Amino acid sequence: MKGMSASLTLADAIAKYEPVIGLEVHVQLATRTKIFCGCPTSFGAEPNSNVCPVCLGLPGALPVLNRQAVDLAIEAALALNCAVNPRSIFARKNYFYPDLPKGYQISQYDQPLAEHGYIDIGGKRIGITRVHMEDDAGKSIHDGFRDSDRYSYIDLNRSGTPLIEIVSEPDMRSSDEAHAYLTELKQVLQYVGVSTCDMEKGHLRCDANVSVRLRGAEKLGTKAEVKNLNSFRFLKLALDHEIERQVELIEGGGRVIQETRLFNSDTGETVGMRSKEHAHDYRYFPEPDLAPLRVSEAWLSQVRARMPELPAARRRRFIESYGLREYDAEVLTSTREVSDYFEKVASVSGDPRSAANWVMGDLAALLKEAGKEIVESPVSAENLGALVAMIAQGKLSGKLAKEIFRKMFSTGEAAQTIMDREGLATISDEGALAKIIDEVIAANPKQVEQYRGGKATVLGFLVGQVMKASRGQADPAAVNRMLKEKL
Numbered sequence: 001m002k003g004m005s006a007s008l009t010l011a012d013a014i015a016k017y018e019p020v021i022g023l024e025v026h027v028q029l030a031t032r033t034k035i036f037c038g039c040p041t042s043f044g045a046e047p048n049s050n051v052c053p054v055c056l057g058l059p060g061a062l063p064v065l066n067r068q069a070v071d072l073a074i075e076a077a078l079a080l081n082c083a084v085n086p087r088s089i090f091a092r093k094n095y096f097y098p099d100l101p102k103g104y105q106i107s108q109y110d111q112p113l114a115e116h117g118y119i120d121i122g123g124k125r126i127g128i129t130r131v132h133m134e135d136d137a138g139k140s141i142h143d144g145f146r147d148s149d150r151y152s153y154i155d156l157n158r159s160g161t162p163l164i165e166i167v168s169e170p171d172m173r174s175s176d177e178a179h180a181y182l183t184e185l186k187q188v189l190q191y192v193g194v195s196t197c198d199m200e201k202g203h204l205r206c207d208a209n210v211s212v213r214l215r216g217a218e219k220l221g222t223k224a225e226v227k228n229l230n231s232f233r234f235l236k237l238a239l240d241h242e243i244e245r246q247v248e249l250i251e252g253g254g255r256v257i258q259e260t261r262l263f264n265s266d267t268g269e270t271v272g273m274r275s276k277e278h279a280h281d282y283r284y285f286p287e288p289d290l291a292p293l294r295v296s297e298a299w300l301s302q303v304r305a306r307m308p309e310l311p312a313a314r315r316r317r318f319i320e321s322y323g324l325r326e327y328d329a330e331v332l333t334s335t336r337e338v339s340d341y342f343e344k345v346a347s348v349s350g351d352p353r354s355a356a357n358w359v360m361g362d363l364a365a366l367l368k369e370a371g372k373e374i375v376e377s378p379v380s381a382e383n384l385g386a387l388v389a390m391i392a393q394g395k396l397s398g399k400l401a402k403e404i405f406r407k408m409f410s411t412g413e414a415a416q417t418i419m420d421r422e423g424l425a426t427i428s429d430e431g432a433l434a435k436i437i438d439e440v441i442a443a444n445p446k447q448v449e450q451y452r453g454g455k456a457t458v459l460g461f462l463v464g465q466v467m468k469a470s471r472g473q474a475d476p477a478a479v480n481r482m483l484k485e486k487l
Ligand SMILES: [Zn+2]
Pocket: 034, 037, 038, 039, 050, 051, 052, 053, 054, 055, 056, 160
């Protein structure tokens, strides 16, 4: 490595520096129609079919703000612990790009919708500077490999799709923290129903501002903006690469320049695109066709009233009122659907801890095998709850319950229906059990002798024989007790 003493490895060099990371996340709001016109936002439509004079940027067309988009943006802001400004201003951000027919983006600049929020990740608080609303540009599609055969296409279906941009404070100190922040952010927004956050469809896009400074230094280093971090894996790879690149550059006597870099997922590297533009390059000015956005206290409290319980609060409640372990509570609040399903099973069964084990264990395994989401589960939460209740009441052995559960999953039927049809039930009737136990004792004289001679472990074998003879239907606790008595 140029300019670096041979004894100093790259890892040593990186350890001398502290990365400083801030994220800018664009999220597509889950509205049916675009932000300033009535065109649908549906994904995958014929190119340039969901367009009108407004989102095509035709001269004279006037934007009308979509109230549902504002509702969702407010919900996002509240979920991210932001203060919503009673008055915010739309501004034109001027730049040229072929997929931006208006020649400007309608965004918010010095008076955004909301400010001063935060997200907690593993005991650390990451500040959120602002949440503002804006419209999306269209899409350029590049095709062809040879110069003579290279085309670019423009699809304006996405033009005018409502977005919020969530800008964090530069509070993250590693790619892992950035990963945790984005994970939590995505989870909260999905939970509230603000966005699907489907990264493959571009509903959540992430750019990162990255700089490094010597540990202990106060002054921030020069930052580079890394764009195109469109998966969690890419985010981590790109940040680690960018941190390494900057450290290597500085250690080699060079200096970082403020620029925009693009992450190339094929090479795992970031590549300089252009020197970073500054806010003044955009010539922001207030959008003359839109009145200031006023959010009254009444509007705010309306939105607040219909907000669901947020994942962090629900996690705490699961631990406190159901006695779940922290890890389990985390898994069971990973999505709103999982949380709702679990709570239903817990309440129907009256046994939250077993409910947690079934949802995270047997159900999760079968869902994974079938490639299904929990909302598509053939076993309803009510039916699983009833099954768990039967185990808790000693009406079913765990082993038999698992067998019945597999059948519930393949047929969608209730446990009781399957048990009635197949004559399955746990035998705890002492008369019936005694008969089976007597048979097993008679058939295994050698083991009986060993047990009586003091070899206590043989009991397990005998219990197993009884369970087998009863086709798994015997109540294991009763078998244990009765076997001991008889022997
Ligand atoms: Zn339109």
